[in-house]
Amino acid sequence: MKRFRPGAAAAVDGVSLEITAGEFFALLGPSGCGKTTLLRMLAGFERPDAGRILIDGEDMAEVPPYRRPVNMMFQSYALFPHMTVAENVGFGLRQDGLPKAERAARVAAMLDLVKLGAFAERKPQQLSGGERQRVALARALAQEPKLVLLDEPLAALDRKLREETRFELVRIQQRIGITFLMVTHDQEEAMSMASRIAVMAAGKVVQLGTPQEIYEAPASRFVADFIGGVNLLPGEVTGSEGGRLLVASAEAGGTILAEHGPLARGTLVTLAVRPEKIVLDAPPSVANRLEGVIRGFAYRGEASTLEVELATGRVLRVSVANNARRREMHGLGDRVTLGWDPTAVVLLVR
Amino acid sequence: MSDAVRRRAVLVLPFTWLLLFFLAPFFIVLKISLAESAIGIPPYTPLFSTDASGWHLYLSLGGYEFLISDSLYFRAYLDALKFAAVSTVFCLLVGYPLAYGIVRAARRWRGALLLLVILPFWTSFLIRVYAWIGLLKGNGLINNTLLALGLIDQPLTLLNNAFAVYVGIVYSYLPFMVLPLYAQLEKLDPALLEAAADLGCRPWQAFARVTLPLSLPGIAAGALLVFIPAVGEFVIPDLLGGPDTLMIGKVLWDEFFANRDWPVASAVAIAMLVVLIVPMAFIRRLLQEEAA
Amino acid sequence: MINRLSPFLLTMMVVAYVFLYAPIISLVVYSFNASRLVTVWAGFSLHWYAELWRNEAIQRAAGISLEIAISAATGALVLGTLAGYALQRYPRFRGRALFGALATAPLVMPEVITGLSLLLLFVALEQAIGWPEGRSVLTVTIAHITLGTAYVAVVVQARLAAFDRSLEEAALDLGARPVKVFLVITLPLIAPALVAGWLLAFTLSLDDLVIASFTSGPSSTTLPMVIFSSVRLGVSPQINALATLFLLAVALLVTAAGWLLRPSQES
Numbered sequence: 001m002k003r004f005r006p007g008a009a010a011a012v013d014g015v016s017l018e019i020t021a022g023e024f025f026a027l028l029g030p031s032g033c034g035k036t037t038l039l040r041m042l043a044g045f046e047r048p049d050a051g052r053i054l055i056d057g058e059d060m061a062e063v064p065p066y067r068r069p070v071n072m073m074f075q076s077y078a079l080f081p082h083m084t085v086a087e088n089v090g091f092g093l094r095q096d097g098l099p100k101a102e103r104a105a106r107v108a109a110m111l112d113l114v115k116l117g118a119f120a121e122r123k124p125q126q127l128s129g130g131e132r133q134r135v136a137l138a139r140a141l142a143q144e145p146k147l148v149l150l151d152e153p154l155a156a157l158d159r160k161l162r163e164e165t166r167f168e169l170v171r172i173q174q175r176i177g178i179t180f181l182m183v184t185h186d187q188e189e190a191m192s193m194a195s196r197i198a199v200m201a202a203g204k205v206v207q208l209g210t211p212q213e214i215y216e217a218p219a220s221r222f223v224a225d226f227i228g229g230v231n232l233l234p235g236e237v238t239g240s241e242g243g244r245l246l247v248a249s250a251e252a253g254g255t256i257l258a259e260h261g262p263l264a265r266g267t268l269v270t271l272a273v274r275p276e277k278i279v280l281d282a283p284p285s286v287a288n289r290l291e292g293v294i295r296g297f298a299y300r301g302e303a304s305t306l307e308v309e310l311a312t313g314r315v316l317r318v319s320v321a322n323n324a325r326r327r328e329m330h331g332l333g334d335r336v337t338l339g340w341d342p343t344a345v346v347l348l349v350r
Numbered sequence: 351m352s353d354a355v356r357r358r359a360v361l362v363l364p365f366t367w368l369l370l371f372f373l374a375p376f377f378i379v380l381k382i383s384l385a386e387s388a389i390g391i392p393p394y395t396p397l398f399s400t401d402a403s404g405w406h407l408y409l410s411l412g413g414y415e416f417l418i419s420d421s422l423y424f425r426a427y428l429d430a431l432k433f434a435a436v437s438t439v440f441c442l443l444v445g446y447p448l449a450y451g452i453v454r455a456a457r458r459w460r461g462a463l464l465l466l467v468i469l470p471f472w473t474s475f476l477i478r479v480y481a482w483i484g485l486l487k488g489n490g491l492i493n494n495t496l497l498a499l500g501l502i503d504q505p506l507t508l509l510n511n512a513f514a515v516y517v518g519i520v521y522s523y524l525p526f527m528v529l530p531l532y533a534q535l536e537k538l539d540p541a542l543l544e545a546a547a548d549l550g551c552r553p554w555q556a557f558a559r560v561t562l563p564l565s566l567p568g569i570a571a572g573a574l575l576v577f578i579p580a581v582g583e584f585v586i587p588d589l590l591g592g593p594d595t596l597m598i599g600k601v602l603w604d605e606f607f608a609n610r611d612w613p614v615a616s617a618v619a620i621a622m623l624v625v626l627i628v629p630m631a632f633i634r635r636l637l638q639e640e641a642a
Numbered sequence: 643m644i645n646r647l648s649p650f651l652l653t654m655m656v657v658a659y660v661f662l663y664a665p666i667i668s669l670v671v672y673s674f675n676a677s678r679l680v681t682v683w684a685g686f687s688l689h690w691y692a693e694l695w696r697n698e699a700i701q702r703a704a705g706i707s708l709e710i711a712i713s714a715a716t717g718a719l720v721l722g723t724l725a726g727y728a729l730q731r732y733p734r735f736r737g738r739a740l741f742g743a744l745a746t747a748p749l750v751m752p753e754v755i756t757g758l759s760l761l762l763l764f765v766a767l768e769q770a771i772g773w774p775e776g777r778s779v780l781t782v783t784i785a786h787i788t789l790g791t792a793y794v795a796v797v798v799q800a801r802l803a804a805f806d807r808s809l810e811e812a813a814l815d816l817g818a819r820p821v822k823v824f825l826v827i828t829l830p831l832i833a834p835a836l837v838a839g840w841l842l843a844f845t846l847s848l849d850d851l852v853i854a855s856f857t858s859g860p861s862s863t864t865l866p867m868v869i870f871s872s873v874r875l876g877v878s879p880q881i882n883a884l885a886t887l888f889l890l891a892v893a894l895l896v897t898a899a900g901w902l903l904r905p906s907q908e909s
Binding site: 356357358361362363364365367368369371372373374375376378382432444445447448450451452455465466467469470472473474475476477478481482483484485501506521529548553574575578579580582583584585588589599602603606607612615616620621626632633634638 | 724725787791846
């Protein structure tokens with residue numbers, strides 16, 4: 001069990017998190033939100049002004065980075081250019097005083113884990129970006145630390161490589177069972193890799209939960225907007241009907257039925273509807289129906305994003321999966337009926 | 351080892367050395383400038399002595415009085431400042447186009463061109479100044495060439511005068527002007543000049559209105575790097591100058607080696623320091639801003 | 643290359659380079675002049691090189707200068723690296739302003755002042771504690787170390803400013819203590835700058851006239867001092883020969899340094 005509560009200047013303010021051993025945890029947020037500062041505090045490169053960092057119950061306050069059971073995978077990889085790959089990976093083991101034979105064995109094992117066995121004698125300059133990243137990972141894992149910190153691990157890779165590496169990293173983590181803490185601004189990355197995510201903004205944690213919780217039940221407008229696309233409509237609670245709330249929304253041009261706990265009449269709320277939850281050509285059985293005209297169309301291969309203008313002038317984003325090879329596509333200017341289920345909308349109290 | 355201990359360990363050696371061998375000497379110079387010349391070793395009177403009635407402090411402003419009374423010193427100071435200032439201007443006039451040209455040259459030539467500017471600096475300063483003697487003297491290379499070409503009837507006096515001193519200073523300090531200028535000009539975004547042209551500026555106007563103002567820090571740095579050491583120059587006025595090009599550095603040398611008057615030499619040094627302290631502080635500020 | 647340079651600029655550059663190299667070239671050319679009159683060409687000759695070879699005073703002085711230069715450059719390298727490191731990495735400490743001033747003042751201080759002050763220091767020290775005994779190779783070396791430290795500090799500072807600190811952090815993270823990190827990571831990667839600094843201090847020492855004149859004694863006459871007393875009397879062809887040899891040595895040294903500092907050393 002790891003519990004830490006670093007609070008400091010404006011960078012990180014009153015953050016309190018508990019991370020379970022063996023989990024893949026992510027700190028997600030836009031640049032400047034304090035996630036990197038938090039990471040560096042864990043590594044030992046920054047000192048918190050207030051609060052404690054406990055790893056396995058041990059207070060890390062006076063422990064310098066070279067004595068913490070924490071290893072970091074740097075965003076720039078920080079591979080030592082004047083050493084070979086093997087020497088890089090074995091560097092930490094050398095500092096631990098491990099005898100040569102044991103060291104060589106562990107280095108070999110690590111390189112096998114990241115599938116770079118053949119590259120042991122090369123220098124970092126001779127490797128590609130993806131290969132360097134794997135060396136950095138192997139180096140961070142070699143000492144079997146209690147916690148591995150990853151600073152934007154996929155940021156420098158191109159798209160295809162990123163997707164492959166995502167699976168690799170999760171696979172490796174599950175195989176060796178070491179706790180991973182990843183820092184990223186890419187919500188897709190965080191969602192697809194982490195078992196739990198802490199969303200940060202302006203030095204504070206604004207939501208903590210599993211990827212699904214954060215996506216489907218965002219706690220605030222910020223989280224709803226930051227993770228994935230979303231349509232936000234302001235509205236006011238006007239009543240309830242059969243366990244669901246009636247929300248009047250001027251921008252939507254009518255009353256929306258939404259599933260939510262009880263709220264007093266007159267409560268100001270924001271309706272959050274994800275583009276993929278909106279149905280195009282909604283049949284009458286769908287509760288919330290709105291008429292609109294297609295104003296924009298973007299074909300993205302696996303799906304299409306449409307911009308539909310409602311009668312009120314408000315434009316909604318709709319995402320339609322491309323699940324048949326040839327289909328009747330709507331075109332610009334077509335009239336369509338949008339609809340969504342009451343369970344598909346999230347109510348955020350303003 | 352904690353941070354603080356480590357820091358102290360790194361600093362102790364250079365700091366102590368510099369305190370002892372750079373700072374302390376200046377106090378000694380000050381002390382001796384307040385003494386009087388004497389026969390013996392060392393050739394100056396001690397600062398204090400003890401006898402039956404206690405401690406006595408001997409301070410003499412004789413050295414400074416001498417400086418002020420004899421107009422030679424005053425003129426030498428002014429001349430040193432004048433020579434240094436004029437040379438700095440000439441250095442700028444020669445060095446700026448050079449630095450600008452190197453920046454404008456194709457990238458792969460820049461390193462070589464810069465190296466060619468620095469290379470002479472790596473050969474002996476003394477020897478290069480000496481080389482000018484051979485070029486500038488009455489039957490030297492320049493005069494002989496001009497005579498042979500029929501451009502002059504009689505050899506020109508190019509040596510042992512102000513002209514030679516200017517040439518010498520500009521020649522020796524040119525790299526000190528070119529390098530900071532180059533560093534500053536290199537940072538200039540070429541898009542700025544393109545924008546100026548796009549907005550209707552002719553090349554010379556663009557230069558005057560955009561390039562020149564933006565290169566001022568480089569000009570200031572280069573000027574100070576040339577001016578300050580040039581004020582105290584000794585070798586150039588000694589080898590290339592004449593009786594009417596007395597510079598204060600040479601005066602200090604002569605006082606010390608020729609007249610063996612240590613107190614006066616020290617007074618000259620202190621006076622020089624006082625004059626130069628302001629520009630030196632200025633350049634430190636400039637270099638710090640550059641680094642930041 | 644040419645088309646971005648206006649004719650004016652190109653002319654100025656050519657003039658400047660001619661200005662820079664004309665004296666040097668004339669030195670070299672006339673070192674091979676058979677005639678003593680340096681400015682009248684009387685045929686190719688190695689006569690002056692032969693005379694130089696027989697000149698004991700110059701050879702002795704050269705040896706002394708070399709000895710001083712090597713010691714001084716090495717001393718300056720150590721002190722300058724420490725000073726440059728401190729100035730770059732320690733933004734705040736007591737006495738930083740003073741330290742910074744002391745470490746950079748020698749760069750612009752007129753040499754007559756530095757030379758005089760050091761000599762007076764040595765005399766006062768000798769009076770007070772009996773050391774150093776007279777002026778000698780030691781005193782000149784000390785003076786040159788003091789001067790060289792400032793130059794090395796500037797070079798080291800500049801290199802450290804461009805250094806990727808995440809490499810040091812990675813080493814710390816992996817368990818290396820700060821001293822170890824410096825020795826195993828930082829030092830090897832700034833090595834080219836250290837070499838450049840050493841060479842710079844070496845050249846400065848070898849070439850210095852003024853400071854050496856103040857701080858040397860009867861047994862420690864340096865090469866520049868011999869050259870100076872020689873040229874004060876007028877142009878001397880042996881000096882031309884010496885100059886040419888000097889240029890050759892420098893050219894070789896620079897080529898060697900350039901080869902050492904070639905970019906493939908680090909990413």
